[in-house]
């Protein structure tokens with residue numbers, strides 16, 4: 001029996017096969033990137049993962065798949081897009097292809113511009129059932145004389161109008177990475193490839209509501225699970241490495257619960 005609000009050490013395909021269909025509201029995850037890192041003997045089966053994720057995701061549920069490409073002999077692998085096509089062939093909509101821009105990135109190339117982003121594919125099972133759009137402040141707001149539509153006389157009239165204080169964010173999200181950026185939890189850096197807590201938070205708030213089940217099938221240091229727990233979601237995680245599962249469990253145990261405004 002799978003208990004929620006737990007992290008398990010297992011292969012994610014075997015784990016998902018034990019889950020009921022239409023079980024998970026939101027998945028936020030990041031697979032191993034090509035063979036950039038050598039995780040303890042993982043076997044990566046993208047088509048089986050996509051197939052099982054489709055089965056366990058509720059109708060209207062979302063899978064956020066964060067991934068970057070390796071450069072091999074001067075050639076980008078485009079594994080990210082091959083994986084996205086696999087998800088599409090399993091029945092998911094490619095709802096959006098978002099960019100995770102890194103504020104600080106040390107990996108320079110001598111003959112190309114410094115890469116500063118990864119993809120965040122947003123796959124959905126049908127139309128997303130939840131979208132709580134995140135907003136950002138506008139540069140100009142308040143009342144201003146605004147250009148109104150030109151009529152046949154060609155005169156550009158201005159009328160007093162109100163500019164909004166906030167607008168919905170674009171689909172390029174920027175985060176600081178490294179200690180203090182991705183997280184303040186030193187223990188998380190026992191894992192070589194964590195994503196920022198704020199990235200997990202922004203997706204969790206966007207595509208799920210309190211009480212929903214948020215899943216990470218390759219949870220590494222437990223970023224998604226920790227942030228889901230802190231925002232009053234249920235979580236479920238697994239990773240093939242016992243070492244990372246131990247890190248994730250310790251991290252979650254010492255994480256303070258956040259009181260979010262919508263729970264007051």
Ligand SMILES: C[S@@+](CC[C@H](N)C(=O)[O-])C[C@H]1O[C@@H](n2cnc3c(N)ncnc32)[C@H](O)[C@@H]1O
Pocket residue numbers: 010011012013029030031032033039040042043044045191193194195196217218219220221222223224238239240241244
């Ligand atoms: C990019 S890392 C995820 C990092 C995570 N997002 C975080 O913030 O810590 C990918 C993880 O996938 C795990 N992994 C690889 N193959 C797996 C499999 N078949 N089943 C479960 N986990 C797997 C690796 O052990 C690794 O921790």
